[in-house]
């Protein structure tokens with residue numbers, strides 16, 4: 001089987017607004033068929049990256065392709081294969097939900113909205129301007145899922161939604177993704193930015209972490225989860241780890257209090273953390289290492305980066 005080209009390929013893409021460098025030159029590959037999560041603090045550059053991919057913004061330097069076409073020259077037929085959902089999207093407020101779908105239908109040869117309004121429990125005759133936040137997001141999902149896009153870019157689609165609505169949207173999204181077929185045509189690719197890390201961890205296949213406009217990592221979710229462990233070391237009575245101890249760089253945010261040392265191991269896939277600790281530190285009484293969630297990994301990385309930035313300044 002021939003390998004599929006990536007759904008998105010970004011090469012040294014950067015963005016400046018005036019003198020402010022909002023995205024540093026970054027490289028990113030989003031495999032076809034993946035559900036790729038983009039995470040990062042407020043202001044990290046997630047929306048800017050998604051807007052560059054949609055050609056809503058022009059890059060300051062570098063280039064990107066989506067579905068094999070350069071973002072700066074996306075054809076109208078490419079847009080019939082790309083869905084875009086953003087929390088801040090403007091809608092034709094005067095239209096009803098059904099009127100909105102009727103308006104969009106002629107633009108998309110692959111349109112099929114059957115069952116969508118029922119699945120999303122959307123009132124077809126209600127005007128968009130009278131919809132609640134959750135209902136608006138459902139209407140947007142319906143308008144995108146109806147044309148079966150090959151690629152969906154989603155910017156914070158779950159922000160401010162209650163857990164039931166979020167779950168309904170995720171189930172509808174996953175239920176309507178096209179699977180890989182017998183000819184090895186990859187199914188739908190989703191790039192999604194979100195602060196809802198527990199939700200993201202439950203269904204994303206890949207994750208990229210943007211920090212102040214720089215890409216810290218991008219990798220499959222399972223390798224990321226395998227890489228990180230929270231380690232607690234209890235030393236024998238009388239032993240301590242000094243504040244200036246020379247600990248490995250991949251032991252993040254080490255904190256010691258008396259005979260207890262805690263840190264986050266960021267390369268636990270390479271070496272068993274318990275064995276490594278026993279080799280490097282004398283007088284160990286007990287070592288415990290716990291798996292981490294995407295949320296706790298994100299918090300540990302944020303803390304480690306903050307610490308690095310402070311110690312550089």
Ligand SMILES: Nc1ncnc2c1ncn2[C@@H]1O[C@H](COP(=O)(O)OP(=O)(O)OP(=O)(O)O)[C@@H](O)[C@H]1O
Pocket residue numbers: 017020022040041042043044045046047048049
């Ligand atoms: N048009 C603009 N002009 C100037 N600065 C901008 C513009 N758009 C975004 N920025 C700045 O770019 C940075 C990145 O913003 P962006 O919206 O991409 O971040 P984000 O990661 O999506 O944040 P959030 O999670 O809060 O949505 C911010 O510092 C923002 O103030």
